[in-house]
Structures are given as structure tokens and as C-alpha cells.
Amino acid sequence: MADLFNRRMVAFDILTDIRAATGSWSGEVKRALQRRSAMRARFGILTLGVDDLERSLKFYRDGLGLPTQGIVGQEFEHGAIAIFHLEGGMVLSLFPRGDLGLDAGIDSTPRSPTEFSIGHNVSSEAEVDQVMARAETAGAHITMPARRTFWGGYAGYFQDPDGHLWEILHNPAFLPSAE
Amino acid sequence: MADLFNRRMVAFDILTDIRAATGSWSGEVKRALQRRSAMRARFGILTLGVDDLERSLKFYRDGLGLPTQGIVGQEFEHGAIAIFHLEGGMVLSLFPRGDLGLDAGIDSTPRSPTEFSIGHNVSSEAEVDQVMARAETAGAHITMPARRTFWGGYAGYFQDPDGHLWEILHNPAFLPSAE
Numbered sequence: 001m002a003d004l005f006n007r008r009m010v011a012f013d014i015l016t017d018i019r020a021a022t023g024s025w026s027g028e029v030k031r032a033l034q035r036r037s038a039m040r041a042r043f044g045i046l047t048l049g050v051d052d053l054e055r056s057l058k059f060y061r062d063g064l065g066l067p068t069q070g071i072v073g074q075e076f077e078h079g080a081i082a083i084f085h086l087e088g089g090m091v092l093s094l095f096p097r098g099d100l101g102l103d104a105g106i107d108s109t110p111r112s113p114t115e116f117s118i119g120h121n122v123s124s125e126a127e128v129d130q131v132m133a134r135a136e137t138a139g140a141h142i143t144m145p146a147r148r149t150f151w152g153g154y155a156g157y158f159q160d161p162d163g164h165l166w167e168i169l170h171n172p173a174f175l176p177s178a179e
Numbered sequence: 180m181a182d183l184f185n186r187r188m189v190a191f192d193i194l195t196d197i198r199a200a201t202g203s204w205s206g207e208v209k210r211a212l213q214r215r216s217a218m219r220a221r222f223g224i225l226t227l228g229v230d231d232l233e234r235s236l237k238f239y240r241d242g243l244g245l246p247t248q249g250i251v252g253q254e255f256e257h258g259a260i261a262i263f264h265l266e267g268g269m270v271l272s273l274f275p276r277g278d279l280g281l282d283a284g285i286d287s288t289p290r291s292p293t294e295f296s297i298g299h300n301v302s303s304e305a306e307v308d309q310v311m312a313r314a315e316t317a318g319a320h321i322t323m324p325a326r327r328t329f330w331g332g333y334a335g336y337f338q339d340p341d342g343h344l345w346e347i348l349h350n351p352a353f354l355p356s357a358e
Contacts, residue, residue: 038244045298065217105323112291119224144284
């Protein structure tokens with residue numbers, strides 16, 4: 001404990017010296033201080049704004065085979081939502097575009113596929129091909145067939161019924177550490 | 180092993196009987212069969228299409244305090260990207276909208292905030308307030324101040340420099356199991 005206390009005091013002295021010498025915090029120190037009050041580096045839910053909840057549910061549940069209890073929250077006005085509990089505690093949900101707007105306090109806006117893409121990194125190039133084939137069977141629009149990429153991986157893109165982009169990729173560097 | 184084998188045979192017989200009796204697979208069985216070839220229920224990367232990579236990097240790195248090595252991939256034409264490694268192995272990345280379009284094989288499209296929202300579920304109502312305040316200081320546009328929600332939680336929304344929606348919420352039911 002005493003040692004930790006001493007090291008903290010020395011660190012404080014060093015920072016104070018820098019401040020005195022330079023007249024202001026350097027960018028490095030500023031960023032370090034900011035990180036101390038940073039928001040936790042995570043998110044756990046991705047909500048897709050959709051035009052037709054039933055159609056999107058069908059695509060994700062029956063087409064891609066993702067697990068869900070179907071549409072819930074119908075007891076609330078503007079509350080109907082489909083929720084998918086994914087691996088690692090992540091949640092994917094489908095929420096009518098207008099209701100997302102209402103909830104967020106903004107006007108509903110039309111579709112725009114380059115707003116974002118969802119990256120699904122799989123274990124092999126063969127699995128990329130399998131998922132792309134599955135998506136195509138499910139009615140997805142393939143915008144870019146799987147091919148070798150400039151960054152040295154293998155990837156393809158498809159769009160869900162609302163045009164939301166999914167990139168199915170094989171990039172060993174980004175796989176969860178368990179694999 | 181023999182027992183497992185027998186159980187599998189019985190299950191097969193039951194499914195075959197159902198098929199013979201009904202002339203087709205029921206929706207339940209169809210969905211179960213589809214799940215066997217389902218894509219893995221996960222995604223690990225969320226790529227945001229942005230209008231100005233430097234501006235967005237500044238917002239997420241300096242404003243919100245998320246960890247990143249900054250912009251990488253500049254050695255590739257249309258490859259510059261900012262990557263944030265988040266907790267649990269998730270990756271958030273910022274990619275110019277036009278480059279995302281090129282990569283996915285579609286035209287660039289204008290901003291549309293109701294395409295999706297990113298949900299960040301935190302441990303308490305006080306933490307919701309802290310993160311909302313931090314975001315506001317970082318220059319986020321608050322579209323819905325944190326308030327009690329119809330579903331019994333506490334949540335607010337802000338927009339990043341491209342209008343992408345973040346919902347900061349406290350919903351104990353959806354917290355990662357470790358907390």
C-alpha cells in the first residue's frame with residue numbers, strides 16, 4: 001500500500017512539473033485525464049430501424065435463423081419490438097423506424113444503406129461462403145459477393161429487407177480470443 | 180452412446196410420422212431444421228459511415244474517451260479507418276461513407292438517423308446521467324434527455340457528429356451477466 005501511495009505521489013509530482021514547465025497540459029496528458037471520466041468502452045445493443053417489423057422478423061428469424069421470442073412489447077403504444085439475444089450477451093433488436101424516431105425525439109427518416117454496416121467475422125472463408133449463401137436464400141440482396149479483400153481477408157456484403165448492410169468476413173486478427 | 184443413438188432414432192421416427200401425417204413440415208419443425216444451418220448468432224463489428232473521419236475520430240476518442248490507435252489503413256486507397264477495440268472483443272469502427280459504399284458495392288447515401296441506434300446499457304441511472312453529460316460536453320446533440328421510460332427503465336438519446344443515435348440506458352434485465 002505504501003509503495004502504491006508513493007508511486008502515486010511521484011506521478012502527481014511529475015504531472016505538476018510538466019504543467020508548470022509547459023503552461024498547459026500536453027495533448028497526451030489531456031487525453032489521459034479525459035479517459036479517467038470516459039464512458040465505458042462498450043455497447044451491448046444494436047437497434048435496427050425497420051419499415052415492416054413482421055417482414056424483418058421473418059428475415060432474421062426464419063431466414064438467417066437467429067433466436068428470438070418474436071415480437072414483444074405490443075402492450076405499449078409504439079412499443080412493439082423484436083429482440084434477438086446473441087452470443088456474448090449482445091442484443092440485436094428490430095424496431096419500427098417511426099417508433100425509433102419517436103423514442104429518440106427525432107423525425108423518421110428514409111433508408112440510407114451507407115449509415116453503417118454490421119460486421120460478422122467468421123472462422124473460415126468456407127463459412128463466409130455458407131453465410132452468404134444462407135442470406136441469399138433468405139432473400140437478402142447480395143451487393144458484393146465474397147472475394148479476397150485489399151486488407152488481406154475474405155469478405156462479402158448483403159443487405160437485409162431495409163437495406164441495412166451486413167459484411168460477412170474472415171479476418172483472423174479480429175476473431176474473439178476464444179477461437 | 181447407444182442411448183444417445185436410440186434417442187436420435189426415436190426423434191427421427193417422430194419427425195417422419197409428423198411429416199407423413201401432415202403432408203408437410205409444420206412451422207415449428209421447419210424453423211428447427213433451419214436453425215441447424217443458421218448463421219452463428221453474433222456479430223462483432225459495427226462500422227459507422229461518417230462524413231468526416233477526423234471529426235468523428237475526435238468525437239469518439241477525445242470526446243467520449245474511447246480507446247483507439249487513431250486512423251489506420253491509410254496505405255490503402257479508400258482504406259483509411261479508425262478502429263476502437265471495446266470490451267468483450269467488440270469492435271467499433273469509423274469509415275468514410277463513400278468508402279463504405281465502395282467496399283459494399285453500393286452508392287453513397289445521405290445521413291438518416293433512424294436507420295439504427297446503438298444501445299449502451301449502464302449500471303445505474305446516475306451513470307446514464309454521467310454519460311449523457313459527457314456526450315454533451317463532447318459536442319453531441321441531445322435529442323432526448325434521460326428520463327424514465329415506458330418500459331420501466333431510464334434512458335436518453337444523443338447523436339454523434341453524423342447524426343448516428345446512441346441510447347444510454349439503465350435496464351438491469353439486459354446487463355451483461357457479470358454485473
